[in-house]
Amino acid sequence: MTKDVLVSDEQLAEEILTLLSRTPGTVRVLLEDLPAGLLHADEGEGTFSPFSVLGHLIQGEIDDWIPRARWILEHGRERAFPPFDRFAHVERTRGRSLDELLTEFETLRQTGLAALREVVEGDVDLDADGLHPELGEVTLRQLLTTWAVHDLNHIAQIVRVVAHRFEDEVGPWKAYLPILGHDG
Template identity: 50%
Template sequence: MKFELETAIPILERTPTVLRALLQDLPEKWIRENEGEDTWSPFDVVGHLIHGEKTDWMIRTALILEKGSNPTFEPFDRFAQFENSKGKTVESLLDEFEGLRKDNLTELKSRNLTSVDYGRTGIHPEFGEVTLAQLLSAWVVHDLGHIAQISRTMAKQYKNEVGPWTKYLTILNYTPKE
């Protein structure tokens, strides 16, 4: 599917609602458990998404649109949530994420992007030249990937409890690379 903002926005708009439906009012064990060493809990993922809302997607979009030819992006700290989320509850993180996402999508829609804008480029510190369409597509896929990650992490909490059904519950057989 070719990138179109009109089809991307509904996914980006739904992510806070999906996360709230999955995580709100759950016992802490569901929220704080991970898949093992060097993996993230659902709590960590929400913190990571918040950091992205503050420092990644719209910051880079603005750079591409406002700074002229091939501005260079600041590196993104993929682990900032561990410090930034200290002392917070998952409910406060969900509220913060929802507010940030709403504001970012309002700003994105207000830019009235054109096909010319989607072809504009910036310089990613690892990937080199990327287009605005690639950045915005990555935002959608990033959300979906983390929703899947949260679901997988939660499912794995019962990996040893499902007995022989492990054979058919493929979500339990995935090994994270993070």
């Protein structure tokens, strides 16, 4: 897919804000009252279950997106921002209920959206450079766009993991179901 028309900074910011604002509700609808077998299913060692995805999204609200945006604006390319621990959520979510985590994510995302609005509504250069500890030079625009796509990626992951639970039960229809890893 190619991008035919460049969007303005204002339009890009609005699209990002729209997507980010929908994630908590989408995740709640997908996970709330999900049977434990589906909530904790994963795709093998080192992969995320739907429950783990929620924990990971929460950890990102705390340690990743807004802190990195502020870091870029403060330090530019002078200093790489701290690495993000993709598995920090494991200990943080241990023993906590799904509803508690859903509520925490909703609260943290509201705070993050307010902070993001302050960033994008100010006179900020979305092409401000930063330094990622592994990827090297990045821009604020790339970070914020990645945040929205990261959410979509994890929503898709939740759906994919749940769908794979039924892979053997769909019988010959598996050939028509790309979510199960087939061309369909």
